[in-house]
Amino acid sequence: MAEAQQNWNAMPDEDFRQIFRTWADANCPAELRFMRKQRPLYEEVKVWYQALADKGWLSPLWPQDYGGMGLNPAKHMIYVEEWARLGCPRIPDHGIGLTGPLLLHYGSDEQKEFFLPKILTGEHVWCQGYSEPGSGSDLASMRTTAVRDGDDYVINGQKIWTTLAHCANWILLLVRTDKDAKKPQQGISVLLAPLDLPGVTVRPIPNLREEADFCEVFFDNVRVPVSALVGEENKGWTLAKTVLSHERIFLGAPTRPEYALARLQALAEARGAFNDPAFVSRFAKLRLDVYDLGSAFERFARVLRQGGELGADVSVLKLFNTELYQRITEEMLEIVGEEARFNDDLDADDIMIDAMNLYLDSRAPAIFGGSNEIQRNILAKAVLRLPG
Amino acid sequence: MPQMIFDDEDGTFGLLRDSVSGFAADFHGPTRMRARRAAGSDLDRDLWAAMADAGWLGLSIPEELGGSGLGPRAQAVLSEALGRELISEPLAFLAVFSGALLSQSDESAARARLIEGLIDGSLVVTPAVQGVDGALSPLKAVATQSGLSLSGEAHFVNAAASSDELLVLAAQGDEVLLVAVPRALTTVTLRPTLDGAQLGRVALENAEISADRILSRQGLTLAEAAVNTTRLALAAELAGNASKALEITVGYTSERVQFGKPIAAFQSLQHRMVDMWADAEFACSAVVNACDRQDEGDALAAHLSILAAKARAGDAAVTVGRRAIHLHGAMGFTDECDIGHYMKRAVALNSALGQPEALRLQFLALERAA
Numbered sequence: 001m002a003e004a005q006q007n008w009n010a011m012p013d014e015d016f017r018q019i020f021r022t023w024a025d026a027n028c029p030a031e032l033r034f035m036r037k038q039r040p041l042y043e044e045v046k047v048w049y050q051a052l053a054d055k056g057w058l059s060p061l062w063p064q065d066y067g068g069m070g071l072n073p074a075k076h077m078i079y080v081e082e083w084a085r086l087g088c089p090r091i092p093d094h095g096i097g098l099t100g101p102l103l104l105h106y107g108s109d110e111q112k113e114f115f116l117p118k119i120l121t122g123e124h125v126w127c128q129g130y131s132e133p134g135s136g137s138d139l140a141s142m143r144t145t146a147v148r149d150g151d152d153y154v155i156n157g158q159k160i161w162t163t164l165a166h167c168a169n170w171i172l173l174l175v176r177t178d179k180d181a182k183k184p185q186q187g188i189s190v191l192l193a194p195l196d197l198p199g200v201t202v203r204p205i206p207n208l209r210e211e212a213d214f215c216e217v218f219f220d221n222v223r224v225p226v227s228a229l230v231g232e233e234n235k236g237w238t239l240a241k242t243v244l245s246h247e248r249i250f251l252g253a254p255t256r257p258e259y260a261l262a263r264l265q266a267l268a269e270a271r272g273a274f275n276d277p278a279f280v281s282r283f284a285k286l287r288l289d290v291y292d293l294g295s296a297f298e299r300f301a302r303v304l305r306q307g308g309e310l311g312a313d314v315s316v317l318k319l320f321n322t323e324l325y326q327r328i329t330e331e332m333l334e335i336v337g338e339e340a341r342f343n344d345d346l347d348a349d350d351i352m353i354d355a356m357n358l359y360l361d362s363r364a365p366a367i368f369g370g371s372n373e374i375q376r377n378i379l380a381k382a383v384l385r386l387p388g
Numbered sequence: 389m390p391q392m393i394f395d396d397e398d399g400t401f402g403l404l405r406d407s408v409s410g411f412a413a414d415f416h417g418p419t420r421m422r423a424r425r426a427a428g429s430d431l432d433r434d435l436w437a438a439m440a441d442a443g444w445l446g447l448s449i450p451e452e453l454g455g456s457g458l459g460p461r462a463q464a465v466l467s468e469a470l471g472r473e474l475i476s477e478p479l480a481f482l483a484v485f486s487g488a489l490l491s492q493s494d495e496s497a498a499r500a501r502l503i504e505g506l507i508d509g510s511l512v513v514t515p516a517v518q519g520v521d522g523a524l525s526p527l528k529a530v531a532t533q534s535g536l537s538l539s540g541e542a543h544f545v546n547a548a549a550s551s552d553e554l555l556v557l558a559a560q561g562d563e564v565l566l567v568a569v570p571r572a573l574t575t576v577t578l579r580p581t582l583d584g585a586q587l588g589r590v591a592l593e594n595a596e597i598s599a600d601r602i603l604s605r606q607g608l609t610l611a612e613a614a615v616n617t618t619r620l621a622l623a624a625e626l627a628g629n630a631s632k633a634l635e636i637t638v639g640y641t642s643e644r645v646q647f648g649k650p651i652a653a654f655q656s657l658q659h660r661m662v663d664m665w666a667d668a669e670f671a672c673s674a675v676v677n678a679c680d681r682q683d684e685g686d687a688l689a690a691h692l693s694i695l696a697a698k699a700r701a702g703d704a705a706v707t708v709g710r711r712a713i714h715l716h717g718a719m720g721f722t723d724e725c726d727i728g729h730y731m732k733r734a735v736a737l738n739s740a741l742g743q744p745e746a747l748r749l750q751f752l753a754l755e756r757a758a
Binding site: 280281283284285287288291292294295296298299302313316319320373376377379380383384385386387388 | 393638641642649650652653655657658659661662663665666669670672673674676677692696699700745748749751752755
């Protein structure tokens, strides 16, 4: 049973920061810090997951009545900052960040009572079934169907890029329940399905880093009861787009580029690259980009700290951040010359630098969470109000 | 649309922005610039007098010296607003730079007279501290019975021909003095600038200066600090320039119809304008960050933040300006269309007191030495 929670929001920021930092530093095992893997499996980080669960700190944003910490956005930022600063690993967090909030907003009492506690204990590990082979950026065009048959829905179709489906036991699904709807956004519903049902096949997809972060999930006449529906039938699109707006700031947090720049600097020191004026010039540009990203992040963070809400403009951070992360990792390969042919880590005065790992990893963030081109489309409409 | 965001509890910054908007209705920046250019003048005297009347020249000069003492944030807000309106008189130099030099000078009758004249607009006091390479460069000083004899050249001097007094650096032994020199004792050669003004090369040859015109014996230290203060104002002006150039471009491309629809409806243009907007946003947040770092008591952090802001805002304004011209098509290439003058002003300000590459290298060197 998780510990009872205090009123964290009433606490001074620095006190909260100290308390979280001290506890996390003492409870997150050293071998899990700054993991090479961006998305470790549940089993790999179970110790950290359970420590958070026992402390009652697994779900920073859920209300305390439902076992969360009930943090406001300002305190949540501290939680995320300290987590990143200590290099704690990401945990499978679709239950905490997606299914939980969705049920809190739209779920029935029975659904909340059944599902929420099981997320907090780690008994249910969730994944997110949105994208399909023919429906990536244009998500509303998806074709996986759920057809009513008595008290069941029968699901047929395929999901893809389903992160960590191979370590999850439940999936939050977007399905088409009305093929004749006027607009593709209408006629979509949200269903909750266990992954051990007959007809479900999960197949991991190795990525460029030769790891399997994401999977294909096939549904062949899979039956779930109608109680698996969240909210109203055919109104799922609105539900699916409900992501707490303030969390979009974290896609732009300078943490990743800062980490990569520190690795580049270590590598450059070891290889004598700072003796090359051309490198110094390029490095200075990257350093200033990271610095200025911090200033831009602060501009949005301040809005949250003052109790305001973020608009669509916050995604400028995601654009800048992801493209900067790529440029930093590209520079790592630039300065090691022929050694960039190797797949393993690079020796920088006995510190091993995972340049290739970061180089490959940096391809992904510009694609996920809405590709950077989709972000630009949204900004053009929502911020610049350009004509369609 | 991009703008610097500060807490403005007593509404000072809002009033300042309104005051610049109202001013620009009477003194249209691009129109005044064209007139100044046609006249071959290095200062629009009427405009300058109106800026003095508006109370803008002593904005960041301490109250006990007769200024408004409003600090770096108010100065940034004013400069940003001037940048937006393309009001291109050299306030950053004649008010901010000279004001910073005089505020830190030793107390004297000469200083009091100069500050008073600077604030009320009756004296045009211009810094003349740069050498031919743009770096701070003291003149040669020889002691005389009554004071100093100065020889040498100062470059990139704003409003040199229109000025009444020049603030120069003068090397005497191990010391670098800050000295006020009457313009009448100098020879001024003008060259036209990209933004429709003139920059002066100022020559002194055995100019006799009385000792009471020596304002400080810490001239170099004062000038280095004034350079940074001015860079911050320039960064704010550049951020305003970039923001407005973007807005003008969004407006133009949303009106201009080709192939039966506004050209802003085409995705290739939309993505370019989003990138321009991002540049302007980052420029604004970099300047806000620099303002925030100024009163935290960490000299290195304060210095670094200004280098970053000037580099970022300069790059942003120049890049946005070039793209803005392109998105205006042939119209953007005309002298009649204002957008090109935003770009020309941006290039001029970006080049003043350090281009981005030089500022970034300085940032890195300072940070790595610390």
